[in-house]
Amino acid sequence: MRFTDFTSYDLVLLAQGLATTIGLFLATSLIGLAIGALWAVIRFYRVPVLTQLVAFLAEILKNSPVLVQLFLVFFGFPAFFKVNVTPVEAAVITLSANTAAFVYVIGVSAIESIAREQVEAARVFGLTRWQVLRHVIAPQAAAFSVGPLVALLVNQLQVTSLISVIGVVDLTKIGNILNLRTLKPFIVWSVVGLLYYLAAKLVATLGARFEDRLRAHSAFRGL
């Protein structure tokens, strides 16, 4: 008996891979959003040493390949710090940090997009720096950054495919497994590509809908 044909079980495998991809994507996006926003706030407060550190870290993370970052965490950390890092842990750490770096950049430009006079006016009214951030800057900055953030998320979804290289069984890894077993690369990689494409479109569509909702109040209502 030959095992080179596609079976119905392969669909389950693909679904599992897709679930791993999407699960890790959601988890790392949320962690990345939180950390990136925190970094942007650190910059807003101009905390002495931390601001420079965060800026440097974000610059390095933005300007180096995710694959090398993955290797550093997965192969480098265990050798240097004598800790155990599983593939999934390495993937979560790397992808979260990478997302955070880009969220930081978006957050900083969103904060800077708000006119200086608004901040000054709020300060004159006696608001503390935290209140200014909370009630004046954050709502506008959030609305400003939804578009870039959606584009970032669509991109980060594709970046998750790299974790297959360190052995996380995500959609790409499943594609690899099926490819090696069936030796039908065109079919396997087309299906895997299509699934990624659909997932990316889903993220983009949801993001666009969310953006429309946020913009609804400023849309022209007619006379």
Place this chain on the structure above:
Amino acid sequence: MRFDLTILAPHIGFLAEGALLTVQACILSLIGSVILGMLVAIARTSAAGWVRRLAFVYVDLFRNIPFIVQLFFFYYGLPEIGIYIDAFTTGVIALSIAGGAYASDVIRSGILAIDNGILEAAEVSGLSKRKTFTRIVLPIALRTSVRPLGSVLINMILTSSILSTITLNELTGSAKIVASDTFRPFEIYVVLLVVYAALTWLVSLGIGLLHRRLNRDMLEPVG
């Protein structure tokens, strides 16, 4: 364990060879993707609807499918249809096609940004449609899109690290070999992060200079 960079000294030559391969692959892919991007940009601004739609499908697909999936598609798929080429050529082709999707978007917006008055002036001067395009539209579009094309190149440098997954020993691939030779993955990957960051920084510096030089007549005089 101590952070000791001296153990890398004997491997610098080997790493430099890998870096050279990365640079070669990136330059070839940049040329390929700008040519492809120009053709697709022409198609996307064409008057015929179906040409526009076809070009859009290409751009949409290759931007929303992870590069590693595209790479495996070509690497495992091409031999299937009787095309046997080495990993380097496959990598350059895949990078060109993926980069072409991004480059076409950049060049297209360069074309769309051209003032209608310039086109009317060309028409009145009796230039044929072809002449107008090759002598007037393309030079202006390429000149104004130097900076965004530079970020396509930077992205390409980072993406080229993925070529190490198809047995191509470019910078990341050779670093992987050195890491398993020396058992010092932490040092080597930290160095690699810095090297990639420095490389992209240098490229963006060069692009800035090139942009200023090409657009020098459009700069406002100082003072």
